[in-house]
Amino acid sequence: MRFCQFIIILFVLLLGTAFTAWAQETAGKLGLIAQTKNFWQLFLINEDGTGLRQITRSPVDKSKVSWSKDQGSLLVNTAQGELFIVDIATGAEKKLDIGIRGMTDAVWSADGKKVLFSLSIANSIDNNDIWLVDIATRKRQKLTWMKHLQHNPVWTPDGKHVVFLSGTGGQSHDIWILDVKSGSTRQITFGQLYNFEPACSVNNEIAFSSNRTGDYEIWKCDLKGTKFKQLTHSPGLDSQPSWSPDGNKIAFVSNREGEMGIWIMDRDGGNLKRLTPPGLVSRAPAWSK
Numbered sequence: 001m002r003f004c005q006f007i008i009i010l011f012v013l014l015l016g017t018a019f020t021a022w023a024q025e026t027a028g029k030l031g032l033i034a035q036t037k038n039f040w041q042l043f044l045i046n047e048d049g050t051g052l053r054q055i056t057r058s059p060v061d062k063s064k065v066s067w068s069k070d071q072g073s074l075l076v077n078t079a080q081g082e083l084f085i086v087d088i089a090t091g092a093e094k095k096l097d098i099g100i101r102g103m104t105d106a107v108w109s110a111d112g113k114k115v116l117f118s119l120s121i122a123n124s125i126d127n128n129d130i131w132l133v134d135i136a137t138r139k140r141q142k143l144t145w146m147k148h149l150q151h152n153p154v155w156t157p158d159g160k161h162v163v164f165l166s167g168t169g170g171q172s173h174d175i176w177i178l179d180v181k182s183g184s185t186r187q188i189t190f191g192q193l194y195n196f197e198p199a200c201s202v203n204n205e206i207a208f209s210s211n212r213t214g215d216y217e218i219w220k221c222d223l224k225g226t227k228f229k230q231l232t233h234s235p236g237l238d239s240q241p242s243w244s245p246d247g248n249k250i251a252f253v254s255n256r257e258g259e260m261g262i263w264i265m266d267r268d269g270g271n272l273k274r275l276t277p278p279g280l281v282s283r284a285p286a287w288s289k
Contacts, residue, residue, distance in 0.1 A: 018278075030242070030275070031055075031065040031074050031253055032262055034282040042076055042086060043282070047244070047251075049262065049275050054103075064105060069112040074286075077106040087266070099138045105152050110159050110289075116236070118151035118164075124126075130164050130178070130188065143178055144185070156223065157201050163188075163198045170247050175208060176221060188225035192243045195219075199241045205278050207231070207241035218252050232270035238258060242285045243267075251275065251285040 001196060004287040018198065028047040033040050033055075042056040061079035068074065068085075068236060071072045076084045076093070081102035082151045084093045098115065113135060119129045130144040130153045149167040160180055166187075167173040175188040175195050188206070189195045196216075198208040200223075207220045218232040218241050229252070232238040237260075240253040247267065262275040262285045276282045 013187075014138065018234045029071075029261070029288045030214060031067065031286040031288070032276070032282050033062050033065065033284040034276070034280050040079070041076065045262075045275060046087065047249075047275070047287075049273075049277075052277070052280075053090060056086055057091065058091060058093055066107040066285050067286060067289050068108060069110065069289070072289050075106060075108045075115065077103060077117075096135065098135065098140070099132045100140070103131075107154060111157065115283060116153045116155065130162060132180070141179065145182070147183070152197055154200050156196055156203060157202050161223075163200055165196065165198065175206065175225075186225075188221070188223075197240045199243055201243040201247035201267070202245065203247040205243075205247065207243060207252075209237075209239040209252075216248065218265075218269075229268075231265065232272075233269075239286055244287050245289055251287055253283045253285065 008036050027207040028043055032043050039059060040061040041054055042062050042221060043054050058189060061268055062076050063079050066075040072088055074086045076086050079114050083096040083103060085096050085104055086093050099150045103117040103119055108115060115133050115135060117131055118128045119131050128151050129142055129148050130150050132141045132143055146166055151165050153162050153164040162178045162180060165173060165175050166175055172191045173194040177188055178184050178185050193211050195204050195208055195210045199205050200206055204221050204223050207218060211218050216237045216239055217230055218238045219228060219230050221228045234256045236255045238254045241252045249264055249266055251262055251264050253260055260281050260283055262282050265272040270274050277283045
């Protein structure tokens with residue numbers, strides 16, 4: 001009896017050790033796209049700047065990444081409008097066939113069962129809508145019915161709303177929020193030139209890039225479109241923000257040192273530091289969940 005109890009305790013301890021090692025391996029990581037000799041490929045890096053590792057090597061440009069629910073794989077959108085699920089441990093790429101092509105800005109739902117993306121079925125880059133597809137059934141749902149360009153969709157923490165960009169063809173590009181169940185939409189920014197690449201935090205804050213001051217900087221606001229705050233103040237391009245899981249930090253892309261690289265700052269803009277090493281041209285950071 002004592003021997004059986006010892007075996008059970010040993011098994012539990014080994015299981016706990018394995019889980020801890022797995023958690024340490026995936027916690028505090030960012031996926032990103034970096035330029036290699038021939039193609040834009042998927043890389044991983046720790047939030048302290050260590051552990052940089054190339055994951056994919058296939059002959060196709062990658063454009064966006066999104067983490068799976070268990071953090072063991074990444075959804076990768078290619079420049080050709082195809083989707084692949086990439087195993088982090090092996091780098092193996094498995095095509096996700098949802099019955100169509102041409103998807104951009106694809107992101108996984110929190111439960112891993114659906115994919116949110118932008119798509120034009122009119123063969124025009126200026127006539128996109130936001131779509132949702134069930135991975136298992138391939139059932140697609142068109143979420144927006146607005147004119148011109150709807151893209152860059154992201155989930156709110158509750159999974160009930162989608163924040164996205166809408167460009168009407170004029171000198172503005174604004175942020176909107178969509179109620180998935182009712183289909184109702186509400187505009188968050190209004191005519192402040194170009195607003196791009198929204199990202200939602202667990203605290204219901206939206207970080208985005210905007211040139212409302214004449215230069216592309218990272219800003220944030222709440223889901224009501226109030227409490228706007230400028231977070232970066234540097235000449236050049238600051239863009240593509242991604243929130244840490246606890247909502248306390250933001251990773252973003254900047255060319256403030258002459259090349260595109262990934263930087264990290266606190267949610268209020270403090271403690272700014274470069275994440276990726278000089279010489280690695282990189283973009284599209286995606287923080288693990």
